[in-house]
Amino acid sequence: MTLDPVLARIDADLEAATARLMALMRIPSISTDPANRDDCRAAADWLVDDLRSIGFSNAARRDTPGHPMVTGNMGENGPQLLFYGHYDVQPADPLELWKTPPFEPSVEDTPAGRVIRGRGASDDKGQLMTFVEACRAWVAVHGQLPARVSILFEGEEESGSPSLVPFLRENADALRADLALICDTGLFDRDTPAITTMLRGLVGEEIVITGPDRDLHSGAYGGPAVNPIRVLARIIAALHDDHGRVTLPGFYDGVPEITPELRAQWEGLGFDEGAFLGGVGLSHPAGEADRTALEMIWARPTCEVNGIAGGYAGAGFKTVLPSQASAKISFRLVGQQDPQKIRAAFRAHVQSMLPPDCTVDFYGHGAAPASVMATDDPAFETARQALSAEWPNPAAFVGAGGSIPIAGYFKTELGMDSMLVGFANDDDLIHSPNEKYDLRSFHKGIRSWARILAVLAERG
Incomplete structure (x- = not known):
């Protein structure tokens, strides 16, 4: 035919x-x-x-x-x-x-x-x-x-x-x-x-950190009372090193390098990294320092914070130490990364950084391999x-x-x-x-x- x-x-x-x-x-x-x-x-x-x-x-x-x-x-x-x-x-x-x-x-x-x-x-x-x-x-x-x-x-x-x-x-x-x-x-x-x-695959995690049993006046309790937002900020900051790599133990297990043939094909596409970032008002690439933007998007895993909540965020100002702070965090996976191992490593990371008087609740939002x-x-x-x-x-x-x-x-x-x-x-x-x-x-x-x-x- x-x-x-x-x-x-x-x-x-x-x-x-x-x-x-x-x-x-x-x-x-x-x-x-x-x-x-x-x-x-x-x-x-x-x-x-x-x-x-x-x-x-x-x-x-x-x-x-x-x-x-x-x-x-x-x-x-x-x-x-x-x-x-x-x-x-x-x-x-x-x-x-x-x-x-x-x-x-x-x-x-x-x-x-x-x-x-x-x-x-x-x-x-x-x-x-x-x-x-x-x-x-x-x-x-x-x-x-x-x-x-x-x-x-x-x-x-x-x-x-x-x-x-x-x-x-x-x-x-x-x-x-x-x-x-x-x-x-x-x-x-x-x-x-x-x-x-x-x-890329995907793992979604929501965490809620609880400290005091109610919101507190920061003038009366600031200093001696644990602040769940500060705890959450430390946990999130520790997820990446200074070079943009994710710090969870075993995170890069099963992450392959792209072949020279595929790398040459991608380089031949003429992707304009400056224009890509400039289109959304940015000028400097973040992420892993030794990777191109295309490589990061298509062939590398990520850990991103998609939302944070805690304390007072309305109009004006309220001097409060919140009882709770929460975050939504997603992981994009590549190669043979195991979604359940990534989830377990993240939860262990959070637990290891909890100070006394704080508890955490985890809520999973899907897990799929690449x-x-x-x-x-x-x-x-x-x-x-x-x-x-x-x-x-x-x-x-x-x-x-x-x-x-x-x-x-x-x-x-x-x-x-x-x-x-x-x-x-x-x-x-x-x-x-x-x-x-x-x-x-x-x-x-x-x-x-x-x-x-x-x-x-x-x-x-």
């Missing part, structure tokens, strides 16, 4: 493909709001109908205790591929900041080019539909797909995915594939596509070359500073790696008012998936 007529079909069908995407975007499938429960079901039903129109004859809405999954299968030959996307979206609030109604999508001209504007345009309906439209084009031209393709669309990604792991476990045999494909990431820049091969894809699998280099053929600049293997739990679940629950390819831009305003998806990203994203399907099928 040849690729060129498939690409020509995609080009000719772009207007209709855009109209289909906007029809899906009109459904306010907000998974976090119970008022939109029926809308989530409607979005799932819309996708089932669309998949069936292509040829996924067994496409179905699969109800869960939360919002539905959508599944389907097509193809008889070639490798088995599982494509994942999510059809639920973030709430549109604050509505007054939208220039156009969030669920009345439109194509508009901007100085940077034409964009599709509306909630879900980039996260994740536009991304999801790039793959669907690539399948549509293959079937329209050749009557079939070049590989065996399974679909899994989720409706709870924006609300914590409570039904996802049970669904994966209950349907493991049907969902397991040679490789998972995920389209929920972005381009490195507007002309440089990327395959995300490293996702995901590292096996890029020595030839499929990854094959896909990288296919992407490079579509975009102006060669594609790169990149890391991601955040976490995408589904990739980890595919590994732990189904035993398969994931290839994360997305076409979002940094200015797409996902989760914010006026979200958009570049029409160029949508068009070239469809063409990119068509190319990837072709080369993955060819290599078998």
Whole structure:
């Protein structure tokens, strides 16, 4: 099956493909709001109908205790591929900041080019539909797909995915594939596509330190009475050394160095560290002193304080020694770092620094390991070359500073790696008012998936 007529079909069908995407975007499938429960079901039903129109004859809405999954299968030959996307979206609030109604999508001209504007345009309906439209084009031209393709669309990604792991476990045999494909990431820049091969894990910890049994007058008790804020400040300050390294014993166990080949690829991206920091009003890099910004974001673990509370923080001034002080602290993990060992090391650190008359309560907020894809699998280099053929600049293997739990679940629950390819831009305003998806990203994203399907099928 040849690729060129498939690409020509995609080009000719772009207007209709855009109209289909906007029809899906009109459904306010907000998974976090119970008022939109029926809308989530409607979005799932819309996708089932669309998949069936292509040829996924067994496409179905699969109800869960939360919002539905959508599944389907097509193809008889070639490798088995599982494509994942999510059809639920973030709430549109604050509505007054939208220039156009969030669920009345439109194509508009901007100085940077034409964009599709509306909630879900980039996260994740536009991304999801790039793959669907690539399948549509293959079937329209050749009557079939070049590989065996399974679909899994989720409706709870924006609300914590409570039904996802049970669904994966209950349907493991049907969902397991040679490789998972995920389209929920972005381009490195507007002309440089990327395959995300490293996702950082996450550990969240909240601590509450209690000293006196009530708030105290600082004039009457300041000095002899322990101050939980001072205790908390010492604990936090001791988490890093003067070179930006985390001091917890064993913290760097399982942290790998990136390969020379990957380092050269990243250096070739031309990342402007000064512009990156300057864009948020900063000028000097923090963190580990001997690491580049890209390396710190993509391939190094972190410990960050996300919030502190204690004492009086209202208007005016109140001379008080607080009874309690609290902090929320997160750890981003890489490589083979063990989330539970990190949590235990942090709690031991806190306990070791507690003075007499102070107690601490710990509240865990999730723990997930990092995901590292096996890029020595030839499929990854094959896909990288296919992407490079579509975009102006060669594609790169990149890391991601955040976490995408589904990739980890595919590994732990189904035993398969994931290839994360997305076409979002940094200015797409996902989760914010006026979200958009570049029409160029949508068009070239469809063409990119068509190319990837072709080369993955060819290599078998």
